[in-house]
Amino acid sequence: MSLETDKLKKFITEQDKIALTVDCVVFGYDEHDKELKILLIKNEVPQFLGMWSLLGDLMKIDETIEDAANRILEYRTGLKDVYLEEVQSFSHPKRHPLGRVITIAYYALIKISDYELNVEKLDLEAKWFNINEIEEMAFDHKNILEVCHKRLQERLKERPVGFSLLPKKFTLQQIQNLYETVLQTELDKRNFRRKLKNLGLLKELEEIETEVAHRPARLYTFDYDKYTEMERKGRRFSL
Amino acid sequence: MSLETDKLKKFITEQDKIALTVDCVVFGYDEHDKELKILLIKNEVPQFLGMWSLLGDLMKIDETIEDAANRILEYRTGLKDVYLEEVQSFSHPKRHPLGRVITIAYYALIKISDYELNVEKLDLEAKWFNINEIEEMAFDHKNILEVCHKRLQERLKERPVGFSLLPKKFTLQQIQNLYETVLQTELDKRNFRRKLKNLGLLKELEEIETEVAHRPARLYTFDYDKYTEMERKGRRFSL
DNA sequence: GTATTTAGTGTTAAAAGTACACATAGCAGG
DNA sequence: CCTGCTATGTGTACTTTTAACACTAAATAC
Known part of the structure; x- marks a missing residue:
């Protein structure tokens, strides 16, 4: 059992003590396979040893929950x-085998290419999975994943969160x-493009795609400043 | 200082211990004044003595957060x-003067008339306020209130939550x-009514209003079963 | 029965959404 | 340099939804 697990065990065995953790569903978009992926790590708690779980940790005493998620x-x-949104708490009394652990779930959106740049320096027990490929997870993490996945789908329609999953x-x-x-x-390609243009939030760049074996497409960026302004005026994003 | 406050103080002074509470923003709709109201109670924590605060309490060890809110x-x-929705956590390290207290905020929707039936048996320190009349509140409760108010406004457009604020x-x-x-x-009256009718979720009753000094209006109920069915099919509510 | 008050209803114009197909730019390979 | 290949990029007709707008009808009070 790891140091982390020892610490958690110590924490929650004190009577009446409720441990508070954060769990992050980290989404990445694989452009090649056209798959939504999530990043999981190997679990260390004995009852779920070897199973995959979300990225999580105990809250520290002097940070906000969002700080913890960022950490x-x-x-x-x-x-x-990283783009982060709090989703909801998960607090079933029996959700954790070591005791009373309540977790606040976040989803995170990252550009897989940014991640790849860092991956060598990091914990090798982390792995990307296709969202539909995951069958079993530690604790109630499968449930958390499903709730966060649904939330992401809702958000994509009404907030410009998709751009956080793509390169700049x-x-x-x-x-x-x-x-x-x-x-x-x-x-529909033409309808979707019309909608995108009518948003007025994309900046058309001078640049075009490279290294493709056909006519290269134009590149765009998302204008976050303009979006903030638009949001301030109470106008809603919708795609 | 009350028993509740003693308990909280004892709880959070144990080192590294984070207390977890639930706070509810209880909304009611006053048909007479056409005002959105919230229910507040007199605060007992010394630093905020006499100020008004949301309805909240420490989580118990063997309940879910939603259980606690219902309790x-x-x-x-x-x-x-009561209709309840989890909104978000509030976890600034300095949000509570007695120590480290993280809270999960819910909003609740109640029919004021139902409440009135019970009010005599209950804590007399509770009082309804117009939402815009509230200037100062204990802790970060004003902030929580604003976040929950905004959430309610969003929800009203996309979920049939309004019916929880009206009589059956x-x-x-x-x-x-x-x-x-x-x-x-x-x-616009005509446009709004057309939208309502097109939802197909209102049952027209045989009954009409009574005790009004003019032409009485027809009464309706909201068909929750039909809505559940519609939701299951992925169709969205929108008003 | 007359005045008062709120209930209830339809049409037209503008905007948004949906369905649908082909010419063209650039690269690859001979 | 010419040909074939592949994905880019674009417009129009139709349907549905939204927005603006005003009067008659039903019931009560006096």
Whole structure:
């Protein structure tokens, strides 16, 4: 049993003590396979040894929950300033075999390419899985995953979260593929592009794709400043 | 200092111990004044003595967070089966003067008339306030209130939560007034009614209003079963 | 029975969404 | 340099939804 597990055990065996943890569902988008993936690590708690689980940790006494989520993400991926959203708590009294552990779930959106740059320095027990490939997970993590997945799908329609899963510069086809993958639908190219243009939130760059064996597509970036302004005025994003 | 406060103090002074509480923003709709109201209680913690605060309590060891929220609501209002939604956690390290207290905020929707039936048996330190009348609150409760208020406004557009604030039988005008009050907008009567009808979720009753000094309006109920069915099929509510 | 008050209803114009197909730019390979 | 290949990029007609707008009808009070 690892140091982490010892610490948790010590923490929660004191009577009436409720341990508070954070768990992150880390989503990444694999452009090549057109798959939504999540990052999991090998579990260390005896009852679930060898199973895969979300990235989580005990809260520290002097940080906010969001700080804790950021700390975990930086520790496991080397990435800072990751898109994070709190989803909900999971508090069934029997959810953790070592005792009373309540967790706050977040989902995180990262650009897989950024992650790849850091991966060598890091914990090798982490692995990307296709979202539909995962059958069993430690604790109630499968449930947490499903709730967070559903939340991501809702958010994608009403907030510009998709751009956090793509490189800074992307083609219109890439966004469409992302939407089709995450929402599990097919979208009409011309209608989708019209909607995108009407948002007025994409900056058309001078650059085009490279290293493709066909006509290269134009590159765009998402204008976060303009979006913030638009949000401030109460106008809603919708795709 | 009350028993509750002693207990909390004891709880959180043990080193490294993070206390976990639940706070509920209890919304009620006053049809007469056309005002959205919230239920507050007098605070007991010395630093905020006499100020008003949300309905909250320490989590117990063997309940879920939702159980705790329901327990608090029943204790303070006498009501069971209240509409509840988890909103988010509040975890700033300095948010509570007695130590490290993290809270999970819920909002609750109740029919004020149901509450009135119970009010005599209960804690007299509770009071309804107009949502815009509240200036100062204990802890970070003003902030929690604002976040929950915003959440309610979002939900009202996309989920049939408004019906939890009205009597079981209501007139079309009553719903419209509720929407106008909560969203702080004016709505077109004919367009609003058309939308309502097209939802197909209202049951027209044989009954009509009584005790009004003019033409009485027809009464309706909301068909929760049909809504559940519609939700299951992936169709979305929108008003 | 007359005045008062709120209930209840339909049409038109503008905007948004949906369905649908082909010419073109750039690369690869001979 | 010419041909074939592949994915890019674009417009129009139709349907549905939203938005704006005003009067008659039903019931009560006096």
